Every structure is written in structure tokens, then in C-alpha cells.
Amino acid sequence: MAETPDQRRNASGERGVVATDPALPPTAIDEEVREAEDRKWTPGKIALWAGIALLGGLAWFMLAIIRGETVNAIWFVFASVCTYLIGYRFYSKVIERYITRPDDRRATPAEYKADGKDYVRTDRNVLFGHHFAAIAGAGPLVGPVIAAQMGYLPGTIWIIIGVVLAGAVQDYLVMFFSMRRGGRSLGQMAREELGVIGGTAALIATLLIMVIIVAILALVVVNALGESPWGVFSVGMTIPIALFMGVYLRYLRPGKVMEVSLIGFVLLMAAIVGGGIVAETPWGADIFSLDKVTIAWGLIVYGFIAAILPVWLLLAPRDYLSTFMKIGVIVMLALAIIVVRPEITVPAFSEFASRDNGPVFPGALFPFLFVTIACGALSGFHALISSGTTPKLVEKERQTRFIGYGGMLMESFVAIMALVAAISIDRGLYFAMNSPAALTGGTVETAATWVNSLGLAGVNITPDFLAETARNVGEESIVSRTGGAPTLAVGLAHIMQQFIGGTAMMAFWYHFAIMFEALFILTAVDAGTRVARFMLQDSIGNFVPKFKEHSWRPGAWLCTAIMVGAWGAVLLMGVTDPLGGINTLFPLFGIANQLLAAIALSVCLAIVAKRGTFKYLWIVALPLAFAAVVTITASYQKIFSSTPAVGYFANNAAFSKALADGKTEFGTAKSVAAMEAVVRNTAIQGWLSVIFVVLSIIVIATALLATVKAFRNRADGTAVKDNEDPALPSRVFAPSGLIPTAAERELMAEWDKVPAELRFEKGGHH
């Protein structure tokens, strides 16, 4: 058996420096025992993995090669789950073995910094759920739906392969390196590893990216709630429900989190049912039918208030509700898809896969499919969660593979299920819902005519069908409901009604889906605004020290107003965009998210190089190179493309010229004011793209420089300073994965015999 780097490292002294307490049982499984266990292939184990590989292979064959008239949704489940299992069992172990090299004899921050509050050792399975709830939100539910324009196969391949080789790798590495640094944030790590220039560029990029991401998530909510009295009522009710829960937890029954979450859940269901009743009444329809601009303004005002209100009143209780719903909904969706197994009629590659003028999002498959689906395949935003919160809760170093890599696989599975739900609806309906009103005309008649004129194979919809679907889901109209959320809601309602309740329940399921998506997004908007506000306060604080005082009200309010103003402006731009907001802005969301991933992977690359792991640097370099190529190409096309639908500046020039020529309408803009709006919006979007890509290139370049420097230092024997916290001996043991291995069970039994007072060092840190 080949030596692992761990063993080789013994000589250089990096390992084995941690002397654990001899009075206690070992805090880690013996290296050789684990190796032997890992490498022992019993017939049962061989049969199991051969079975998984065969089933996965068959599923991919059914999806990618056979591609009959229809394909059953169950193949998506098998293809994804089998690939995840193989990726987890084999690839993530390669990463563990050669890159992260965890050492369970070292105490984690949760142990050596234990304070019972922020640094708390948490059971690995609980932390898995906790981490998953923090990373998964509306993103994986929206991107795959929009990307379904290209057919199901490109999206499926990118989601499944992308997560195994890129997304989960990023999450795992960031989590591990942050854990080795006491739970430091990505921004702090960037500064340490890349220096002032790289660190500052990373900070500004992160701040801008957060603004874009919050704005576009908010746009998804606005699009789902526009002219939908039912949706506005039930989503609006989440605010009083959350306030009630907050007061309940603060004054009535402190700490009864489970209880209040159940009460909140019941109230939420009541709000959904109540929304249906209210929307039926003339006064309800009158009050709650709001146009998109009004809702956008409402959301902006709400966002500001929510970000300055104390956490206990609104944010914390809604977070409980959101987590509760998240796990429930995802289990429900998975069950429904497995039970109902819908037949998919969408082709593997649609007519738009080879074109760059799709109505849902413009641009060619490469690179735009890879930015449209960010969350679920590779999401830079996760780096902000994987650094900071979760690493402070990890019990043992080896568990980061399960929590970081495994947690991201789970999110990818959510993305696959969202994709299945979206493609299980009629294809004509999909295009009628997801194309901007400027194309569909906004009425059932014009939309049906327009969709049928696209010349898509097997698509022939009638105005009646569109009207009936709208009636079934309890909406006025479903034409041009862009943003992905309504399409997913129709898909989910379509699947769930076959599972529970029939057509009569469709409206409930539709609004249930809209409700949870809105809930996730509002939580992300609140938290995002707050996080961005603190980042801004700290940045300004470098020049005006007063701003660093977080309790200084004027500073806090000013910075909140700046952040809300920034995302609010982008949101309003999207809502009023004559070209259809999602269509022009969603690529920017994906580019921003993937650029953040490139930044996070750059930081990881520099760290891995500094640790002297050059042979396996490709594991980080591969996803970094891919993310960099995709986002830089996408940005390049958005900036320089001469096709107006793709390039922001080309569009800008076309509309400017039309204005200069004295035209009063041009393309989809039907008035001079609309044309001016296009000119303004495209200029802003274009310059944002320029700023993002420049900042990211700076970060990537500084990371490459740091890597080269590490390589040189290694070559001439200069010691490389690492920024890890000093290694302290651990005094606890816990298994590393979901199911403990035989050796782990044996060691756990040994630990169970240790008297309680010996198990955890007393007050060592105080």
C-alpha cells in the first residue's frame, strides 16, 4: 500500500506534534486501522458499490443516450444519488487524504474555544442539518428552472458533475480551512493569504456581489407576488406570524423553540388557506392585488425596517420557521417525486440549446447555462456560510467531509428535484410562464400564439389551457410569471396533487410553494442586508473609526440605508425593465455568485499551495479554472458581445442610437421613457459586470502569485508561514460520518467507560 502524505509528513513533523492525554482513550482512530478498514473490500462491500455504479450508469444511460419520447423522473433520482454516493465515497476521500489531511487528535475550535454559545461541539448529524439549512434556500429551486430552457440534459449534467468536482469541493475546503483558523471568515482568510490588495478586492467584490444577489432574490419574490392577492396575503402574513413568535419566545416561553415553530407552522398553513378565501372576496382582491412596483417598494421599506429591528423580534423567529419549512418541504418533494414518478416529455436538448436567443435567458449554452445554475452546482455564496458559523460547531476535524462535502451534495439533490418539478409541466406552458411579457404580450391569447410560433417540437398550447392552469392554481394569470418560482410552484402543485388531494388541492400546493420560496428569500434578504451592513460598517470604520462601533445607531442606520438603497435600486431596475428583469439580470446573479466561488477557490488554492501539496493542487485548480473561464467568458460576452440580446453595451448602443434617430419605440420598449430606461439599465448592468470581473481577476491573480511564491519557497527551502491556529490536543472522540465504522464503534465504547469528569477538560480556556 502506498504511503499517504500523512505518514510521510511524520518525518517533517507537521503531524504527531499533538500529544494527547495518555489517561484518556485515543481521540482518533489509529491511522493504520482506518486505512485497513477503508481498503478492505469484503464481497458485500464490492457488491454494494458495484450495484450503485451499475444503477447510476443505467440511469445516466436512460437520461443521456436512450432519450425516448418520454423519460421517467425516477432516472434523475438514481443518476444523481448514485453519482453523489460515488463522489462522496471516492473523490471526497481523495481530497481528505491528499489535501485537507484532517487530524482528529487536534481539538477543533468548538473544543478549544468552547464557550457554550458560539463555539459549541455539535453532533455531526445535527450539524449536517443545520449547515444544510444555512446553505440551501431559493437558489437551487430557481436556477435549474430557468436553465430548463436548454432542455433537461445540460442542466442535469452540470448540477450533478459540477457539485462533485466543484461545488462540494469548495464548500468542504473553505469549511476545513476556516475551522483550522478558529472559524475565520472568508474575507479574513483572503486578507491573510492574498495580502492587502487581494484581500481588499475580495472584500469589495463580496459586498457588491451580496447586493446583486439580494436584489435578484427579491426580484424573484416580486415577480411571484405581482397581481397575486392570494400570494401577497399569505406571504404578508408571515410578518405578523414571525413577530408573534418573537414576542412569544422573548416574553412568554423563552427557549421553547420547537413549540413556537410548530405553532408558527400551523399559523402559516392557516395563512395559506386564508389567503385563498381572502383573495375570493372583492375587498380582498382589491386590497391585495398589488402591481410589481408597489410590491418592490414594500419590500425595500420592509428590508430596511427588518434590518434595524432587533434580531429576536423578526429575524430569529422567521429563521426558525424557514428552517422548519425547508427540511419539511424538501423531504416532501423528494417523497412525492419518488412516489409519483412523473413522465418527462421535455427533450434532452431543446431547440434553444444551440442558439443564443432563448426567451428565458439570452446567450449560448456555454457559458450561460453554467452561470444560470449556480446554487446546486457551484455556489460562491456558500463560502460565506462555510467559513464562520459552521466551523465553530464542528466536533472533530474528520467530520468536515460529511458536513461540508455531504451538505453540498444534498443541496445539489434539491436542485435536481426542482429541475424535475419544472420539466414535468407542459413545455408550452413553461415558455408561456418564463418569457417576458414583452414577448408573450401578457394575455393568454397572445401568449399561446407566440409560444406556438416558436416552432418547438410537440408544443401546441391553447389559450384555454393557460387560463385553466391559472384557475387551477388560484391565480389571475400565469402568463409571463418569470423568475422560476411560479414555474416550480406549478410543477410542484402538479406533482403533489397526484400524491395528495387531486386537482382541488392544486391551488393550495401552488401557494404553499410560493410561500416557502418567499420565506427562504425574505430570510436571505434580511440576513444578507445585515451581513452586508456590518461589512460596510467595518470597511468605513477603517477610515472613520466611529463606524466600527456596531451599537452606534446613526452609523448602523446609515449603512443599512446604503445597502438597502443599493439592492433596492437594482430591484426597481429589474421590476421596471422593459426587456423583462429576470431575463437581463439573472445572468448577472449567476456571474456574481460564480465569481465569489472563484474568489473562494483562489483563497483555497493559495492555502493548499502554502501547505506544500503541489501534486494534488489540480483538485482545487480544476474547479477554479472552470469557474474562472465560465465567469470571465460570460462577463466578456455581457460586456463586449455585439448581439444586443447578450451584450449590455451593444444593447445600450442600439437603444441610444434609436433615441438619437428620434424613434419613439424600439424593439420591446414601446415608449421613449422605456427606451431611456433600457439605456440607463444596460449601462448600469454593463458597468457592474466590468467591476465584478476586474475585481475577481485581481483576486485570482494575487492567488496565483501566492501559489507561485509558495512553490518557489518550497523549492529553495524557505519556511512558509501558515495562518492556522496552533494545534491543541483533543480530549473528545466522535465518529466522522453518518454511520460509525466498526473501529469507531469500538473506540466509542471505550470512551463510554471513561468517567464523565475526565472526559472534557475543566475550564481550560478561562
Place this chain on the structure above:
Amino acid sequence: MAARLAVLTRGVRGVARYFGGVLGADAYAKYLEHHRAAGHGVAPLTEKEFWRDRTDRQDTNPQGRCC
């Protein structure tokens, strides 16, 4: 039958405990455990004080939520 019921209750309790853990409902219990283990001379915070302190600290130390 009674045995089956016991298994079922245990299962339901386990799920509830897991859910509670994911939501963070057991934070106070864990704090008390830590407090005991660390052997501080001072009395621990009461449940009400603990939760107040927890959300108040989140005011200045927000946790991100992803898309």
C-alpha cells in the same frame, strides 16, 4: 403491540430531538452542560437570560443565510 408503540414513540422522539437540534432548540441545555463542565464559580444564566443574550449578540454578529 405495546412494544411496537414504544418503538414508535422512541422514533418520534428521536426525530423531534433531531429537528430541535437542527433548529437550535437545545442551545440552552448545551450551554448548561458547558457551564457545568467548565466549572465556573458563578451561577449560569437563567433560561430567559440565556435566550435574550443569544439573540442580542446576534444583533451585532449576524449569521448569513444563503440563497
